Amino acid sequence: MKKMISIFSVGLLILLLPVALVAEENGGTDKYSLWIGSHYTDFTDYTKSVGEYNLGENEWLPELGFNYMSQRDNSLYTLYGHYYDKNNVWGKINTRVGDKFTGVFQYRSLVKQQGQDLLVNAEAREWLDPNPGGKILTHEITDPDADYNTHRQEFTGKMSLLVSHKNNVRLMAAHRTILKSGTEQKIASTHCFSCHLTSKTAKVDNQTHQFETGVDATVKKFDVGYRFAYRIFENNAPDASAYWDPAKHPVHGGAAGEFTSRVVYQDATLPFDTYPKTEKTSHKMKLKGDLGKGYFAGTVNYSKAKNKFTNLATTAWTGAANYTMSINPKTRLIAKIYGARLRSDDPWIDLPTWRDGATDGNFMDFDYRRYSSQDRIEGRISAEVITRLTPQMKLAFLAGYTKIDRYDYPLLGEGTETNKLTAQAKMYYRKGLKYTAFLKYRFESISDPFVSGFGLFEAAGYQNPLLDPLVPTSNWVFYLQREALRYQSVTSQPTQVHKFEWRSTYRPSNKYYVMLGVKGKLDKNNDLDSLDVKHLSIQPHLNFNLMPDPAWVVTAGYSYNFDKSRVPLAVALFDG
Amino acid sequence: MARDSVGDARHYGSMYTMADYKSKVHNIYFNANYAATEKMRLFGTVTYNMAEAALDEVLMPDVSDKLVNPVYDLGVDLTHTNFDFEEMSTYSDFDYKMLSFQLGLSYKITPTLTFTADGKYADLTDDAGYVFGNETGSFYVIRSGFKVDF
Numbered sequence: 001m002k003k004m005i006s007i008f009s010v011g012l013l014i015l016l017l018p019v020a021l022v023a024e025e026n027g028g029t030d031k032y033s034l035w036i037g038s039h040y041t042d043f044t045d046y047t048k049s050v051g052e053y054n055l056g057e058n059e060w061l062p063e064l065g066f067n068y069m070s071q072r073d074n075s076l077y078t079l080y081g082h083y084y085d086k087n088n089v090w091g092k093i094n095t096r097v098g099d100k101f102t103g104v105f106q107y108r109s110l111v112k113q114q115g116q117d118l119l120v121n122a123e124a125r126e127w128l129d130p131n132p133g134g135k136i137l138t139h140e141i142t143d144p145d146a147d148y149n150t151h152r153q154e155f156t157g158k159m160s161l162l163v164s165h166k167n168n169v170r171l172m173a174a175h176r177t178i179l180k181s182g183t184e185q186k187i188a189s190t191h192c193f194s195c196h197l198t199s200k201t202a203k204v205d206n207q208t209h210q211f212e213t214g215v216d217a218t219v220k221k222f223d224v225g226y227r228f229a230y231r232i233f234e235n236n237a238p239d240a241s242a243y244w245d246p247a248k249h250p251v252h253g254g255a256a257g258e259f260t261s262r263v264v265y266q267d268a269t270l271p272f273d274t275y276p277k278t279e280k281t282s283h284k285m286k287l288k289g290d291l292g293k294g295y296f297a298g299t300v301n302y303s304k305a306k307n308k309f310t311n312l313a314t315t316a317w318t319g320a321a322n323y324t325m326s327i328n329p330k331t332r333l334i335a336k337i338y339g340a341r342l343r344s345d346d347p348w349i350d351l352p353t354w355r356d357g358a359t360d361g362n363f364m365d366f367d368y369r370r371y372s373s374q375d376r377i378e379g380r381i382s383a384e385v386i387t388r389l390t391p392q393m394k395l396a397f398l399a400g401y402t403k404i405d406r407y408d409y410p411l412l413g414e415g416t417e418t419n420k421l422t423a424q425a426k427m428y429y430r431k432g433l434k435y436t437a438f439l440k441y442r443f444e445s446i447s448d449p450f451v452s453g454f455g456l457f458e459a460a461g462y463q464n465p466l467l468d469p470l471v472p473t474s475n476w477v478f479y480l481q482r483e484a485l486r487y488q489s490v491t492s493q494p495t496q497v498h499k500f501e502w503r504s505t506y507r508p509s510n511k512y513y514v515m516l517g518v519k520g521k522l523d524k525n526n527d528l529d530s531l532d533v534k535h536l537s538i539q540p541h542l543n544f545n546l547m548p549d550p551a552w553v554v555t556a557g558y559s560y561n562f563d564k565s566r567v568p569l570a571v572a573l574f575d576g
Numbered sequence: 577m578a579r580d581s582v583g584d585a586r587h588y589g590s591m592y593t594m595a596d597y598k599s600k601v602h603n604i605y606f607n608a609n610y611a612a613t614e615k616m617r618l619f620g621t622v623t624y625n626m627a628e629a630a631l632d633e634v635l636m637p638d639v640s641d642k643l644v645n646p647v648y649d650l651g652v653d654l655t656h657t658n659f660d661f662e663e664m665s666t667y668s669d670f671d672y673k674m675l676s677f678q679l680g681l682s683y684k685i686t687p688t689l690t691f692t693a694d695g696k697y698a699d700l701t702d703d704a705g706y707v708f709g710n711e712t713g714s715f716y717v718i719r720s721g722f723k724v725d726f
Contacts, residue, residue: 555607
């Protein structure tokens with residue numbers, strides 16, 4: 001904390017230095033204002049939703065606000081601040097000295113109330129009548145009176161300094177720090193021989209620090225730039241822990257040895273739902289300027305993120321370029337290309353041997369290497385032609401293609417390729433200042449969208465030869481064997497997408513205007529056999545702005561959002 | 577057929593159905609600013625938000641006397657089991673209404689001194705009690721003070 005305060009103090013001093021220089025200049029304008037007051041809050045019944053960002057107490061509190069602005073011929077300095085209560089505070093400093101220096105520093109603090117998941121839906125028993133029995137799911141709230149809330153503080157700062165007019169060499173530095181403290185709910189889930197959820201209160205104490213520095217310059221006719229960024233997240237709160245029950249038969253409580261072999265841990269108190277310690281570094285190069293008959297802008301980015309606790313990392317290379325050129329006085333072309341290569345470490349999952357040493361020969365090693373669905377090469381290319389058809393009307397047509405190659409998901413060398421074709425048309429219409437309209441339609445056709453590596457349905461396991469050679473003649477079906485029975489691809493990703501948007505503004509005079517519009521989206525997947533998976537959303541909106549005379553300003557509006565998702569629901573069928 | 581004795585665990589595959597999950601959100605707002613005199617300004621805001629979401633009733637196929645996968649159809653009687661899910665659709669019900677009023681004024685007592693006062697009332701009605709229990713509640717905040725310009 002001391003280190004952070006030192007960094008912020010240095011940052012503030014750098015921002016205040018130009019102010020001292022500005023004060024030496026004669027003339028100009030200085031304005032101050034101070035607001036001193038108080039507020040009273042009163043809550044009734046459940047407070048955490050309606051008063052989500054309040055402290056939640058019935059109390060009088062002092063409140064304070066201030067503004068300061070100093071303006072000279074060549075400089076501007078502003079300072080704003082507002083104190084609502086001890087956890088809701090905001091302040092911002094802006095400095096600009098000609099084209100040589102700009103700086104901004106901001107502090108925001110807020111509190112967020114959080115409810116407690118009562119887990120009431122997590123309660124089930126396989127058989128209720130006549131004698132309750134079979135598998136069971138229960139829950140336990142260990143802290144029913146818990147008052148969860150988190151205090152979030154954010155410090156941001158950004159400075160830019162022109163070091164040379166020759167080539168416009170400019171240095172920049174920025175930082176962002178987020179501190180979170182308080183308490184939160186964590187839920188431990190125990191194994192299936194004694195399925196229950198346990199809710200516990202855990203402390204929150206984590207911080208994110210992000211630093212960025214870079215340089216921009218003009219080289220010949222191009223603007224070039226480089227950015228280096230570093231971000232770290234760490235948790236200082238103790239890990240939450242929970243007790244995992246001894247392994248035993250879910251109904252009669254016996255067969256401890258058999259059930260112990262099916263789980264990785266049991267009869268132990270262990271940490272759960274722990275936070276990682278992550279670190280990310282990135283490098284970014286950018287280039288833009290006139291090229292040929294058009295304008296070019298491009299970036300190349302490399303980043304690496306690592307979980308310092310597990311030593312697992314992901315790396316990403318991305319590159320993007322845009323080129324804009326006029327085809328004729330009324331028509332221009334925008335071409336875009338994007339590429340990305342993402343790789344994640346593939347960890348080896350080392351598990352105890354199931355039923356190790358079993359005399360019936362039915363034991364199994366479940367060790368495996370986990371491949372990530374994030375691993376991919378992705379490429380996108382698009383071209384959009386925008387043409388002014390008449391003085392009132394402009395049309396735009398876009399065609400695009402995207403390809404995603406996931407190398408190793410779900411298995412090494414058995415990745416899938418997704419291809420997407422996009423077509424889009426847009427129309428802009430303007431009739432003087434009175435009427436404007438916008439119309440857009442977009443269509444996407446996707447082949448082989450991402451699907452889960454596991455099937456949604458299960459074939460019947462009872463006496464199914466698919467389960468041989470493990471327990472070939474038994475009525476038993478072990479949980480692990482169910483993987484062999486699964487079938488039916490499932491995904492929420494569509495194979496067809498239709499998007500529609502229309503909005504119009506009518507402004508008969510300067511005294512009022514009306515805006516009306518609607519957005520819609522329909523997507524569906526035709527590759528899932530009998531599953532009719534589709535989504536529909538419609539969002540109409542209407543806004544009025546009325547200024548009948550200089551004393552009145554009235555605005556009003558209505559919006560509606562309708563979403564419908566058609567989804568499959570599947571359950572396994574057991575008897576015993 | 578009575579259920580098998582304890583320990584004779586059997587697995588008959590899975591069953592499925594399709595269901596719609598729908599959400600509907602309405603938002604209405606009204607803002608007004610009125611400069612009543614050179615010294616006094618009044619302002620007010622009303623917002624109303626109504627949101628509901630629910631899963632259609634889940635109607636699973638009747639599998640009480642047959643297996644799901646006909647390839648392995650052994651004619652097993654599952655009438656002793658309960659594979660109805662009448663209450664599943666209520667698990668994710670969401671239904672709340674939020675009404676909020678705000679009124680305020682500022683009055684310039686002198687060219688450099690202004691009195692301000694405002695208040696806000698918000699009322700939430702929760703008709704479903706999803707996840708966190710019944711979240712119905714209300715709050716108001718009243719605020720006043722003086723602004724000094726230098």
